[in-house]
Amino acid sequence: MKNEPLYQQIKNKIKEQIQSGKLRVGDRVPSEKELTEKFHVSQITTKNALAGLAEEGIVERIKGKGTFVCESSLTTSIRQPNKPKGLIGLILPSMKTRIEQEFVNNIEKYVSQTGHNLIIKITRESQFEEADAIEMFREMDVKGMIIFPTEKETYNDAVLRLTLDKFPFVLIDRYMENILTYSVTSENEAGTYEAISYLINKGHKNIGLISPIITNTVTHERxxxxxNAFLKRKTTINKNLWLTLSFNEIAQSKTPKLIRDFLLNKPEMTAVFTMNAELALYTHLAISSLKKEIGRKIELLTFDPLGISGISFIKQDIAECSKKTVELLLEQIEGTYKPKRIYVPVELKISESVEILETIIT
Incomplete structure (x- = not known):
C-alpha cells in the first residue's frame, strides 16, 4: 500500500519473494546497502525493514555475514502445499567431483521451486546404464529429463531417440554438434582463450595441454x-606439448605416471593447462613426484577448481547453468518446443599467491 511506511513496503516485498519461492530458507536477503540502492531510500529505512523481519522470526541477522531467510510459519506454509507436479529425471555419469555435486545441489533446488520432484540415476560412465536410465525414466512417466552425457566418443542412440520424439529434455555441459537440441554449457572456448592468453602474457611460450581424447564438444571448444590464444597473437603452437589420454588411461593408477613421463620428455615446457580438475590433480601429483630431481618451474592452470591453494583456474557458474537448464526443461513441459543452445559465461580466477610448482627435470 502506498500509504504504508517505506520500511513496511520493503518488508512486504521481501515477504512476497519468500512466498513465491524466490527466496528460500537459508538464502541470503539483500543487505541494507543493496536494498537502499534498489528502492532509493535511506539506509535507516532498510535497516528498520530487516529488523522488523527479524523480530517476526522470518529472517536471521548474522553479524559479519548478512541476513538470511530462516525457518518460520511463513516459510513452512510455502513448502506444504500443493501436490507435486510430477517427476524430473537427472542422469549423470558420477558424483565423484565437486562440480557434479554442485550441479546436483543446484538442479534439485531449482526443480523443487517449480513444484516437481527430482530423481537421480548415476551411469558410472556407461552408455548402457545411460540408455537404461532413459528407458526407466520414460516408464516412470517423468515429465522431463536433464542429461549430463557420459564421456564417450559418440552420443547414445537413446538420447537421439528423445530428440526425434521431442521428449522434454536438456543436455547439460555438452551438446550434439550436428543435431539441434536444448542444451546448456559453459563458455569453454572463451574461458580457455582467456586462460592461455594470461599465460602467454606472463611470458610463457611453451605451454602444454593435458586432455582426454578430443572427441566431444567440451574438449573441442577448450x-x-x-x-586461438596463439593464433590471434600470430605465435606458433607446439602441439608436441599436447598430451591426449584415452578414456581407459585416465585413472589414478595410470595417469600420474603417464603425465610424469610426458613432463620429463618436454624440458622446454614452462606451463601446462589441464582440461579438468581430475587431470589437474594427476598433473599436480606428477609434478610433485619430480621435486627431488634437478630442473625447472612449471605453472599449472586448469578448468574448474582443484581445491589446492595457489593454483589458478577457470570457474564455471554452476548455479546459473543449473537455473537455465531447469528453465529450458520447464519451457518444454509447458508445451513450447524451440530447441536452443545456451552458453553461460565463466571467470578466470587467478590465485593471489600463484603457486609456481617447482620441478626438477633431468
Missing part, C-alpha cells in the same frame, strides 16, 4: 580456445 582445444579451440587454446589454439
Amino acid at each position: 582445444a579451440r580456445g587454446f589454439e
